[in-house]
Amino acid sequence: MLTNPRADRVRAVSALRKRSVRQRTGRFGVEGPQGVREVVRYAADRVRDVYVTPEAAVRYDADIVVPARAAGLWVHEVSPEVLAAMADAEAPQGVLAVVDVAEPTLDDVLAAAPRLLVLLTNVRDPGNAGTVIRGADAAGADAVLVSESSVDVLSPKVVRSTAGSLFHLPVVTGLDTDATLAALSAAGVRTYAADGAGATLLPDADLAVAHCWVMGNEAWGLPAETRERCDDVVRVPIHGRAESLNLAMAATICLYASASVQRSGPTAR
């Protein structure tokens, strides 16, 4: 059992909290049982090491330890002090994995003939980004696209707030917004800017075709140039007196509206 919080290996894991270190090493940390369970289940080939405290090894034996060992992964027991030194979260619940960065490309995503996508441009809040990834997963979207000007989706806070969804669908990062909109159009995917200033109400948008929701910044929305490059600008109806919905709520409502139309059969499910 690893018990020295100042060991080189502990420092190396802890350093993954920094974006520069993640970029240099091509690895990132996943903290907490939900994320670790999902990465072991859906992306075991990317997991380098799993660290568990003795207590967590018992609690998550069936959920994490057994499946991880069955997948041929290294599961290391560490003291609670070592796990705390490795983790960003105050309460990582005794489990942490070091995972290779996946690098799906926009070409990969488009080659799979996607029906439903979401593009985050300039999204800065980790919780918002993570919640949109989770909502996109729940709505059955084919992938999440993230512009280079957005928050790093491999930061501990985003990884946590995706609740494991980061390992359920491709998340393409570092994209140029304009080039991405052009590539989507060329691939026959319509682009819908989600914006309170949109002329088209969500129930009137054509959601049966393959499309990508384009989301702007939490505070200032989408710049006019981006809205103009999109095929339509769509707004979620506000029925009460609220000025707007927050970004994650608006994205989730749009994605669920799309799923509801795309997955409806003759009985209008």
Add this chain to the structure above:
Amino acid sequence: MLTNPRADRVRAVSALRKRSVRQRTGRFGVEGPQGVREVVRYAADRVRDVYVTPEAAVRYDADIVVPARAAGLWVHEVSPEVLAAMADAEAPQGVLAVVDVAEPTLDDVLAAAPRLLVLLTNVRDPGNAGTVIRGADAAGADAVLVSESSVDVLSPKVVRSTAGSLFHLPVVTGLDTDATLAALSAAGVRTYAADGAGATLLPDADLAVAHCWVMGNEAWGLPAETRERCDDVVRVPIHGRAESLNLAMAATICLYASASVQRSGPTAR
């Protein structure tokens, strides 16, 4: 201009951050321009005092200062140090109001023949509670009901996260869950537990009738007794691999589904 952060008046405002003081005085603080603007606009009769820094007085002159004075309210200039001492937020953006607690009752709400309600039982996270109130407002719900075991909706964090929606629709607090479910049924309002274990999928629920969404705790959901007391248990479909949606997202999707059905005309808007 009030410049002494240790003045009695400053301490009295600052003390409103404590639930016990809010309960004793029947007042609470609203921080930041969005909340203050909305309370001045929609509930000016409940505003006791508005405090602004000189900089904020200029910036929010048309939005807050002029409407507040037109409504006969006291607008006091205070130094930035005084505002910081009064406020809970790190960046209250120069504006704070002290507001009388409203006490709408469940009877008031039911007397208005509501079509769409949401009941929060055991919701503990301030951001979740605030986001649901904002989503209920946007979806045009008639009121939000909050059980006695939930977070205090007048705490600074909840007030902030409602983004002003707290003043847009009645929010009834301190309710007993079982008694509330009984009162809703007696008033002809159907009760739908939103729960991942529900047998009815959201698109199959009868949303045309008057109904109330019943939301449980963030982590453990609704107890079986509560689910059984409801007329139906409804789940939001999960199309991808996500285990669940978070509470605020699930509530917003349910409320928007209801609004979409209740507000649809012959053209299925």
